[in-house]
Amino acid sequence: MPKKDYYEILDVKNNASAEDIKKAYRDLAKKYHPDKNPGDEVAEERFKEIQEAYDVLKNPEKKAEYDQIKEAEKRGFNFGDIGDVFSRGRGENKRQGFGFNDFGGLGDIFSRFFDRGERVRSSRYGPTRGNDVTVELEVPFEKAISGWETVIEVPQEEDCPTCHGTGAQPGSKTQTCPECGGKGTIESVQGGFALSRPCPRCYGRGTIIEQPCQTCAGRGTLQQNRRISVKIPPGVDDGMKIRVPGQGEPGVSGGPRGDLYIIPRISGHRFFERKGDDIYCNITIDFVQAILGVTIMVSTIDGKVKLKIPPGTQPDAVLRLKGRGIKRKDGTGRGDQFVKVKVKLPKDVTSKQAELLKQFKEQT
Numbered sequence: 113m114p115k116k117d118y119y120e121i122l123d124v125k126n127n128a129s130a131e132d133i134k135k136a137y138r139d140l141a142k143k144y145h146p147d148k149n150p151g152d153e154v155a156e157e158r159f160k161e162i163q164e165a166y167d168v169l170k171n172p173e174k175k176a177e178y179d180q181i182k183e184a185e186k187r188g189f190n191f192g193d194i195g196d197v198f199s200r201g202r203g204e205n206k207r208q209g210f211g212f213n214d215f216g217g218l219g220d221i222f223s224r225f226f227d228r229g230e231r232v233r234s235s236r237y238g239p240t241r242g243n244d245v246t247v248e249l250e251v252p253f254e255k256a257i258s259g260w261e262t263v264i265e266v267p268q269e270e271d272c273p274t275c276h277g278t279g280a281q282p283g284s285k286t287q288t289c290p291e292c293g294g295k296g297t298i299e300s301v302q303g304g305f306a307l308s309r310p311c312p313r314c315y316g317r318g319t320i321i322e323q324p325c326q327t328c329a330g331r332g333t334l335q336q337n338r339r340i341s342v343k344i345p346p347g348v349d350d351g352m353k354i355r356v357p358g359q360g361e362p363g364v365s366g367g368p369r370g371d372l373y374i375i376p377r378i379s380g381h382r383f384f385e386r387k388g389d390d391i392y393c394n395i396t397i398d399f400v401q402a403i404l405g406v407t408i409m410v411s412t413i414d415g416k417v418k419l420k421i422p423p424g425t426q427p428d429a430v431l432r433l434k435g436r437g438i439k440r441k442d443g444t445g446r447g448d449q450f451v452k453v454k455v456k457l458p459k460d461v462t463s464k465q466a467e468l469l470k471q472f473k474e475q476t
C-alpha cells in the first residue's frame with residue numbers, strides 16, 4: 113500500500129489555500145475525466161484518486177484530521193498501515209470515495225488500528241495489575257470453626273517456563289523492532305496532544321519474534337496450576353469472601369499480581385449443623401429419661417460437656433448450651449449450641465414392663 117499524500121495527488125503544497133486546492137482539483141479532474149480518456153484504466157484510477165483527495169481536502173474538518181495524521185507520520189507513525197485502514201473503508205463505500213465520517217473520526221481509526229485481535233502483552237497502559245481470581249474451597253465443618261492452613265492448586269495464566277514470557281523460541285533470534293526502536297510505543301499527535309500508543313509492528317513488545325516459542329505457541333503464557341498456601345481464619349462462614357493479596361494472575365509489564373479470593377463452602381457434619389454463630393444438634397433419650405430427667409454428655413466443638421435434661425422434658429424440646437457456638441465476628445463472645453431432644457419410645461416391652469405401665473396409667 114503506497115502512502116497516500118492527498119497534497120501530492122493534487123500537486124499542491126501542504127499549506128495551499130482552499131482556492132489553490134480547488135483550482136488544482138478542477139484542472140486535474142478535467143484532464144483525467146473518464147469522458148476524455150475512454151478505456152484508459154490508468155487515467156480512470158488517477159481520476160478516482162483526485163476525487164478522493166479533493167473530498168478530504170475541500171472539507172475543513174476532514175482536512176484538519178488528515179493533517180494531524182500527516183503530522184503523526186512525521187513523528188514515526190506508520191502511515192502505510194493507516195493507508196490500509198483507509199482503503200478498507202473505501203472498499204466499503206466506493207461511490208463516495210473515502211470519508212472520515214465512515215469511521216467516526218480519527219480516534220476510531222486509531223482504536224481499530226490497535227485492536228486487531230493480537231494479544232498485546234505490552235506497555236499499552238504501562239505496568240498493569242494482574243486479574244483477580246476467585247475460587248471456591250470446600251472447608252470441613254471443624255476446620256471452619258478452628259481455622260485451617262492448607263495448600264490449594266489454582267489454575268492460572270503464568271509466564272511460559274520455556275520462553276519466560278517473551279513468546280520466542282529459545283535460541284531463535286529476536287530483532288529490536290525497527291518501527292519503535294525497541295520502546296514498544298509510538299508517539300503520535302492527536303488533536304494537538306502528544307499520545308503514546310503501543311507499537312503496531314511489535315504489539316508493544318519492542319522486539320520482533322522470528323520463531324514463536326513451541327511450548328506456548330508464541331503467546332508467552334501458559335495455563336498452569338499454582339500451589340498457594342492459604343489460611344482460613346477461625347469461624348469462617350459459608351460463602352464469605354477471603355482475600356489472599358497478591359496471589360491472583362500475574363501482572364503485565366512488571367505490574368503487580370492481582371488478588372486471590374477464596375469462597376469457603378463448608379461441608380456438612382453428621383452431628384452439628386451451623387446457623388450463623390450458633391450450632392444445632394439433636395440428641396435422643398428414652399421416655400423414662402425424659403420423664404424423670406437425666407444428665408447426659410453432649411458433643412460440642414470444645415469436646416463433650418454435661419447437659420442436664422430436666423424432668424418432664426417434652427419431645428423436640430430445645431435446650432441451650434450457652435457460649436458453645438462459634439466466635440462472633442464482632443468479638444462479642446461466642447454463639448450458643450442448641451440441643452433438640454428426641455424421645456425414643458420402645459417398640460416392644462416385656463410382659464412385666466407392660467404390667468408396670470398399666471399400673472402407671474392407673475395412677476395418673
Ligand SMILES: [Zn+2]
Pocket residue numbers: 272273274275276277279280325326327328329330331332333
Ligand atoms: Zn513460551
Ligand SMILES: [Zn+2]
Pocket residue numbers: 289290291292293294295296297311312313314315316317318319
Ligand atoms: Zn515496535
